[in-house]
Amino acid sequence: MKKKVALAPVDEQMNSVTAMASLMKNDSKEMVILQAEQLKQLKDxxxxxxxxxxxxxxxxxxxxxxDSSGHGAVMYEMNLEGELNWDTIAITI
Structure with missing residues (x-):
């Protein structure tokens, strides 16, 4: 694991949400893994x-x-050309 950070909500309606993002490197591939809890249920x-x-x-x-408990996760393999120097992770509906 290269780095793990807690995400801070910027919207008052999301204050109860906790989310962690991890940057992982496996061989020559880099991945971002995001895990979140206490998410509100979505509409169809x-x-x-x-x-x-x-x-x-x-x-x-x-x-x-x-899921029905408000937990969610996603893993993203970065296959972008060049180096991505992102400074923010956002979660939107």
Whole structure:
């Protein structure tokens, strides 16, 4: 594991959510793993979308639907050309 960080909510409605992001390296591949708890249930057809943001430029990094307990996770293999120096991870509906 290269790095693990706790994500801080920026929306008051998400204050109860806890989320961790881990940056992993396996051979020459880098992956981001995001795990979240206490997520609100979604309406039919909705998903939580993960974004890696570099200089205000978002890159979609997967989506998920939480289970009935409000837990969700996604693993994203970064296969982008060049080096991605993202400074923010965002979770949106």
């Amino acid at each position: 057809g909705e998903v939580y979308q993960i974004w890696l943001i570099e200089n205000e430029n978002p890159v979609a990094a997967g989506s998920f639907v939480p």
